Amino acid sequence: MSTAVKVLPGGAAVALAQPHPHGGPAIPVMAAAPRAFHAAMPGYHPTPLRRARGAAARVGVGEVLVKDESERLGLPSFKVLGASWAVYRALVEHLGATLEEIPSFARLEAEVARARPLALAAATDGNHGRAVAHMAALLGLEARIYVPADMVPARVAAIEAEGASVTVVDGGYDDAVARSARDAGERCLVISDTSWPGYERVPAWVIEGYSTIFAEIDEALEREQHAQPDVVVVPIGVGALAAAVVRHYWSLPGGRARLVGVEPTSAACVLESVGAGRIVTLEHPQTSIMAGLNCATPSLIAWPLVSGGIDLYLAVPDSLIAEATRVLAGDGIVAGECGAAGLAAMIALSDDPELAEARGMLGLGETSRMLLICTEGATDPEAYRRLTGADA
Numbered sequence: 001m002s003t004a005v006k007v008l009p010g011g012a013a014v015a016l017a018q019p020h021p022h023g024g025p026a027i028p029v030m031a032a033a034p035r036a037f038h039a040a041m042p043g044y045h046p047t048p049l050r051r052a053r054g055a056a057a058r059v060g061v062g063e064v065l066v067k068d069e070s071e072r073l074g075l076p077s078f079k080v081l082g083a084s085w086a087v088y089r090a091l092v093e094h095l096g097a098t099l100e101e102i103p104s105f106a107r108l109e110a111e112v113a114r115a116r117p118l119a120l121a122a123a124t125d126g127n128h129g130r131a132v133a134h135m136a137a138l139l140g141l142e143a144r145i146y147v148p149a150d151m152v153p154a155r156v157a158a159i160e161a162e163g164a165s166v167t168v169v170d171g172g173y174d175d176a177v178a179r180s181a182r183d184a185g186e187r188c189l190v191i192s193d194t195s196w197p198g199y200e201r202v203p204a205w206v207i208e209g210y211s212t213i214f215a216e217i218d219e220a221l222e223r224e225q226h227a228q229p230d231v232v233v234v235p236i237g238v239g240a241l242a243a244a245v246v247r248h249y250w251s252l253p254g255g256r257a258r259l260v261g262v263e264p265t266s267a268a269c270v271l272e273s274v275g276a277g278r279i280v281t282l283e284h285p286q287t288s289i290m291a292g293l294n295c296a297t298p299s300l301i302a303w304p305l306v307s308g309g310i311d312l313y314l315a316v317p318d319s320l321i322a323e324a325t326r327v328l329a330g331d332g333i334v335a336g337e338c339g340a341a342g343l344a345a346m347i348a349l350s351d352d353p354e355l356a357e358a359r360g361m362l363g364l365g366e367t368s369r370m371l372l373i374c375t376e377g378a379t380d381p382e383a384y385r386r387l388t389g390a391d392a
């Protein structure tokens, strides 16, 4: 079923989902919980759930909570949660072992010796590839990371600093994905966060790995006897993180939070696909400063969850990112461009009279409790300085 997409004068675009069928999308069952695996990794601690009073005042809601993923297992984005769980599951399988035989990261470190020499390959807009490279370095494996032609030098350097070889591919993220897939073989495992026909298991583990974010949020809320949010806002690239959001919030008992997915206007592949009623690939180049969201095609396995479980799809222009970044800085949160995307969308929603229907559907008002996932810190420090006038 296709959905009407409305493009607004300021450049934002919006699509309200059709009412979801009773019960919502089918939620895949997880064979094992990534949370315990992550908790036993070196340097693990839950990331903070912060109250952002300036952000709440700016968008006119009762409360904004921000899950701050600017430091996660030693890296500046949430992505290592998916990469680490997928690398673990892929290596256990490659070693011909079971999860019971290799139950932890420490055990994997010991067992992986018999798989060497072995490489991990991935395509990236920055964060996923850096996370895969980091995992390879921890495990003494080679990393081959493929990046789009327009990646900024700071992000390339950060991947190389993990000891990976970085290959710049002529084209965008989809071209880098296609190139990385060619490396698959006995001595190279492809660890992609997106999926395509015939390549679905590894990216499913990536989605599972992100569940740790939501387990931590629920624990923090429970500890403080705080109610669940009634609106959850998530940035979308290929839709793997959004799939994890749908999976979690459609599974919680009680009233379900309304879910908002946010993309850049120049890379709104999920919004376009929702409009078309099927997965489509964007023809034009993806050039947003929200680099991690510069994707042309939604992930095949994320699609049923993302198309069936999100309530509102919003695409925002880059011009809204600077203010969102500054408001979050005022609340003590260092947000990179993707990390600020959710607040940018909420600013558009609160300011634009054309978005009244969307606001109403979310029930936004002064008692609303909003949760934003700030998915990255200042992964391009130069850009952060330009946007906020401050150092990260």
Ligand SMILES: Cc1ncc(COP(=O)(O)O)c(C=O)c1O
Pocket (backbone or CB within 6 Å): 077, 079, 125, 126, 127, 128, 193, 235, 236, 237, 238, 239, 240, 241, 242, 292, 293, 338, 339, 375, 376
């Ligand atoms: C910082 C950041 N936020 C959000 C996303 C979007 O995640 P997904 O591609 O799973 O939709 C990405 C993806 O690379 C990212 O790097």
